[in-house]
Amino acid sequence: MCRNIKTLFNFEPPATDEEVRAAALQFVRKLSGFNSPSKANRAAFDAAVEEVFAAGRRLLDGLETQAPPRDREVEAEKAKARSAERFGRVPA
Numbered sequence: 001m002c003r004n005i006k007t008l009f010n011f012e013p014p015a016t017d018e019e020v021r022a023a024a025l026q027f028v029r030k031l032s033g034f035n036s037p038s039k040a041n042r043a044a045f046d047a048a049v050e051e052v053f054a055a056g057r058r059l060l061d062g063l064e065t066q067a068p069p070r071d072r073e074v075e076a077e078k079a080k081a082r083s084a085e086r087f088g089r090v091p092a
Helices: 017-032 039-062 072-087
Strands: none
Touching: 017 039
16 A cells, blocks of 8 residues: 555544545556656546545545544654654654
């Protein structure tokens, strides 16, 4: 899985459309191998981002859980701790 794509389900507050769209963009970039597509590929690239966004939004809206929502700040601190342990420093 692409390391830049973060889990978006079961957070309080819920994932925004901007967060889902950013994950869709990262996914399409990973699949296509393009960070920024050429003019010839721009329409197909943008259409794919929109399709992945729509599917992701439907998925997040349709999922259910009994687990309490996770806190974004707590999860960010856990990620910093993992990074510090892995790389020996805390990211800025």
